Amino acid sequence: xxxxxxxxxxxxxxxxxxxxxxxxxxxxxxxxxxxxxxxxxxxxxxxxxxxxxxxxxxxxxxxxxxxxxxxxxxxxxxxxxxxxxxxxxxxxxxxxxxxxxxxxxxxxxxxxxxxxxxxxxxxxxxxxxxxxxxxxxxxxxxxxxxxxxxxxxxxxxxxxxxxxxxxxxxxxxxxxxxxxxxxxxxxxxxxxxxxxxxxxxxxxxxxxxxxxxxxxxxxxxxxxxxxxxxxxxxxxxxxxxxxxxxxxxxxxxxxxxxxxxxxxxxxxxxxxxxxxxxxxxxxxxxxxxxxxxxxxxxxxxxxxxxxxxxxxxxxxxxxxxxxxxxxxxxxxxxxxxxxxxxxxxxxxxxxxxxxxxxxxxxxxxxxxxxxxxxxxxxxxxxxxxxxxxxxxxxxxxxxxxxxxxxxxxxxxxxxxxxxxxxxxxxxxxxxxxxxxxxxxxxxxxxxxxxxxxxxxxxxxxxxxxxxxxxxxxxxxxxxxxxxxxxxxxxxxxxxxxxxxxxxxxxxxxxxxxxxxxxxxxxxxxxxxxxxxxxxxxxxxxxxxxxxxxxxxxxxxxxxxxxxxxxxxxxxxxxxxxx
RNA sequence: GCCGACAUAGUUCAGUGGUAGAACACUCCCUUGGUAAGGGAGAGGUCAAGGGUCCAAUUCCCUUUGUCGGCUCCA
Numbered sequence: 001x002x003x004x005x006x007x008x009x010x011x012x013x014x015x016x017x018x019x020x021x022x023x024x025x026x027x028x029x030x031x032x033x034x035x036x037x038x039x040x041x042x043x044x045x046x047x048x049x050x051x052x053x054x055x056x057x058x059x060x061x062x063x064x065x066x067x068x069x070x071x072x073x074x075x076x077x078x079x080x081x082x083x084x085x086x087x088x089x090x091x092x093x094x095x096x097x098x099x100x101x102x103x104x105x106x107x108x109x110x111x112x113x114x115x116x117x118x119x120x121x122x123x124x125x126x127x128x129x130x131x132x133x134x135x136x137x138x139x140x141x142x143x144x145x146x147x148x149x150x151x152x153x154x155x156x157x158x159x160x161x162x163x164x165x166x167x168x169x170x171x172x173x174x175x176x177x178x179x180x181x182x183x184x185x186x187x188x189x190x191x192x193x194x195x196x197x198x199x200x201x202x203x204x205x206x207x208x209x210x211x212x213x214x215x216x217x218x219x220x221x222x223x224x225x226x227x228x229x230x231x232x233x234x235x236x237x238x239x240x241x242x243x244x245x246x247x248x249x250x251x252x253x254x255x256x257x258x259x260x261x262x263x264x265x266x267x268x269x270x271x272x273x274x275x276x277x278x279x280x281x282x283x284x285x286x287x288x289x290x291x292x293x294x295x296x297x298x299x300x301x302x303x304x305x306x307x308x309x310x311x312x313x314x315x316x317x318x319x320x321x322x323x324x325x326x327x328x329x330x331x332x333x334x335x336x337x338x339x340x341x342x343x344x345x346x347x348x349x350x351x352x353x354x355x356x357x358x359x360x361x362x363x364x365x366x367x368x369x370x371x372x373x374x375x376x377x378x379x380x381x382x383x384x385x386x387x388x389x390x391x392x393x394x395x396x397x398x399x400x401x402x403x404x405x406x407x408x409x410x411x412x413x414x415x416x417x418x419x420x421x422x423x424x425x426x427x428x429x430x431x432x433x434x435x436x437x438x439x440x441x442x443x444x445x446x447x448x449x450x451x452x453x454x455x456x457x458x459x460x461x462x463x464x465x466x467x468x469x470x471x472x473x474x475x476x477x478x479x480x481x482x483x484x485x486x487x488x489x490x491x492x493x494x495x496x497x498x499x500x501x502x503x504x505x506x507x508x509x510x511x512x513x514x515x516x517x518x519x520x521x522x523x524x525x526x527x528x529x530x531x532x533x534x535x536x537x538x539x540x541x542x543x544x545x546x547x548x549x550x551x552x553x554x555x556x557x558x559x560x561x562x563x564x565x566x567x568x569x570x571x572x573x574x575x576x577x578x
Numbered sequence: 579g580c581c582g583a584c585a586u587a588g589u590u591c592a593g594u595g596g597u598a599g600a601a602c603a604c605u606c607c608c609u610u611g612g613u614a615a616g617g618g619a620g621a622g623g624u625c626a627a628g629g630g631u632c633c634a635a636u637u638c639c640c641u642u643u644g645u646c647g648g649c650u651c652c653a
Contacts, residue, residue, distance in 0.1 A: 036648095044582090045582080045583090046582070129582075129647060130582050130583085130647090130648085131581060131582065131647070131648030132580055132582070132649055133580095133581080134580080134649060134650065137650075138650080139580085139650045139651085143581060143649075144649095145582085146649080174645095186644090187644050246651085308652080308653085310651080310652070311650080311651070312579075312643095312644085313579065313581095313648090313650090314650080314652070320651095320652070321653090324653065418653095425647095429652095429653080431653075433653070464653070466653085467653040468653045471653060472653090496612095496613085498611065498612055499612095500610060524609090526609090526610090526611050526612095526615080527611055527612050528611085528612085528613060528615070529616085531614060532613085532614035532615060533615090535614055536614075542613080544613070546611090546612060547612095548612085556612085556613085558613065563613080563614095
C-alpha cells in the first residue's frame with residue numbers, strides 16, 4: 001500500500017509539473033491513509049483539485065512504468081539543476097543516488113515504487129486538501145504549498161475512510177459540546193478561553209471531586225496559588241527566558257487601568273506575569289518552610305489555571321486553548337525515593353485511565369529526551385540530564401510501559417514521560433506527563449536537612465494526570481461520543497410525567513432518588529417530544545410515570561441505547577444503579 | 579505566526595449588486611398527552627468588524643477579528 005501511496009505522490013507531481021514547468025518540487029512521501037507532495041511557486045485553490053485528480057487518473061489509465069536508475073550525485077545535480085529544493089536535499093545524500101522516471105517526469109527518490117501505474121485503482125484515491133508546510137519542517141524555511149491526498153487499495157476502502165471521517169465529525173467534542181450545552185468559546189471573550197455552561201461545569205466538578213478524593217487517598221496534600229506572579233520570580237525560574245514564546249506580556253501592576261489612561265507617572269515599576277506553569281509557586285511554598293529528610297516525600301497538588309499565549313492557528317476547541325487548568329502536582333523527595341515515587345505516579349496514571357474508560361493500549365507513551373545538539377533550548381548540565389533521562393527510562397521499563405523515545409521533546413528543565421491520547425480524528429494529544437526535574441531546585445536554592453544535619457538539595461517531580469481538565473474533558477467527550485458513563489453524566493436520570501396530573505408523583509420519585517442527579521421534565525409538551533429531548537441529551541436513564549405507574553407504585557424505565565421499557569419499583573431501580 | 583477554506587437569526591443552514599429566508603429553539607394561545615418532533619400565532623438579523631469600488635454592497639476588493647483543515651509549536 002505504501003508503494004501505491006508513494007507512487008500516487010509522483011503521479012500528482014507529474015500532473016502539477018505538466019501544467020507549469022516553473023513550479024518547483026519539494027518532497028512527496030506516503031503517509032498514513034495517503035500521500036502528499038510539496039510544491040513551491042504553486043498557485044492553487046481547492047476547486048482546482050478536481051481537475052488535477054482527473055489528470056492523475058488519465059496517467060494511471062495510460063499504464064506508465066516507473067523506471068529506477070542509480071546515478072552519481074554529479075549527474076543528479078545536473079538533472080535537477082532547475083529544482084532548488086532537490087539540490088538542497090542532495091546535499092545530505094550519499095555519492096550514488098536513485099532516481100525514478102515516470103514518463104517524462106523524473107524525481108529524486110529512494111523508492112520503492114510500483115512497476116507501473118496500472119497497479120492503481122483510479123477510483124481508490126482522492127485529493128483532499130491544500131495546506132502550507134515549511135520546507136524540511138523548519139519554521140525558518142520557506143513555506144511550500146502541500147497537496148494532500150488519501151489513497152487505499154480500492155474504492156470500497158476509500159469510501160469506508162470517508163465515512164469514518166463523517167462519523168468522527170459527529171463525535172467531535174466541539175460539536176457535541178454545543179449540542180449537549182457543555183461549553184462555548186466566543187470572540188468577544190477571546191480565542192482559546194473556555195466558558196463552561198452549567199452542565200459542563202457540573203461535569204468538570206464531578207471529575208474534579210473524583211480527582212481530589214483520589215489524591216487525598218494517595219498521600220497528596222492540596223495547595224492553592226495565584227494566577228499572576230512577579231516578573232522576578234519568572235526570571236529566577238528560567239521561564240522568562242526559556243518559555244517567553246508561550247507567555248503573555250507583563251502587566252504593569254504598579255498602577256490601575258485608570259491611572260494608566262491618565263498616563264500617571266509610575267514611581268517604581270512592578271511587572272506581573274500570568275502564570276504559564278505552577279511550579280515556581282509550589283517552590284515558593286516549599287521554601288517558606290524548613291524541611292527534614294523525615295518529611296519526604298512531600299506531594300503537593302493543585303488544579304492550577306495557567307495561561308499560555310499559543311499562536312492563534314494552533315488553537316482548537318478544548319484540546320488547545322490559551323487558558324487551562326492543569327491537574328498539577330509536585331513531589332519533593334530524596335534521591336533514594338525518586339524511583340519509587342515515579343512508579344507510584346505511573347500507577348496513578350494507569351488507574352486514572354482505567355477509571356475514565358481509556359484502555360492503556362489506546363494511549364501512546366513517549367520518553368521525551370533532550371536534543372543534545374540543541375543545547376541552548378535547555379537549562380542544566382549534561383550529567384544531570386543523563387541521570388534524569390536514565391532514571392525515567394529505567395522506571396518506564398520496570399513498569400512495563402510500552403514506550404517510544406523521542407529526542408528533542410523534553411521540557412526546558414528536564415526530560416519527561418508523556419502519555420498521548422488520540423482524538424476522534426486520530427490526532428494525538430498529550431495528556432499525562434511525568435517530569436523529573438533537577439534544575440529548578442538548584443535555581444531556587446531548595447534544601448532539606450539530611451540525617452547528618454546538613455543541607456541537601458531535594459529532587460523534584462512534576463506531574464499531571466489529565467494534563468489539563470479542558471483537554472481531558474474534550475477527549476472524554478469524544479471517547480464516549482457524549483454518552484458519559486452514569487457516574488460522569490451531568491444529568492443521570494430524566495423523569496417525564498405523562499401529563500400534568502402526574503407531576504406530583506414525578507417529584508415524589510425525584511425525592512426518592514436523592515443523591516442522584518435527576519431532572520423532572522414537567523414542561524407542557526407531549527411525551528414523545530420530551531423523550532426525544534432526553535435521548536438527544538444522552539441521558540443514561542429516562543423514567544416515565546403516568547396513571548399505570550401511580551396505580552402500581554412503580555416507574556417505567558428506559559436505558560440509554562435501548563428502546564424497550566422496564567416497569568419496576570423505585571427500590572429495584574435504585575438497586576440497579578448501585 | 580504561515581498556507582488554504584470559511585463567517586447570514588440562539589442553533590443548523592438556504593439565498594441575493596436593489597438593505598434577507600427555512601427548520602429547530604424562544605414567547606403566547608389551543609391541545610393533557612404513553613416512548614425520537616401535536617397544532618396555530620408572534621418575536622427575533624448593523625448578513626463578524628472597519629474601510630474601499632459603485633447610483634446602490636450582506637453580495638465585488640482590501641484590512642482586522644474569529645472559526646475550520648494543515649505546517650510549526652504544545653497540556
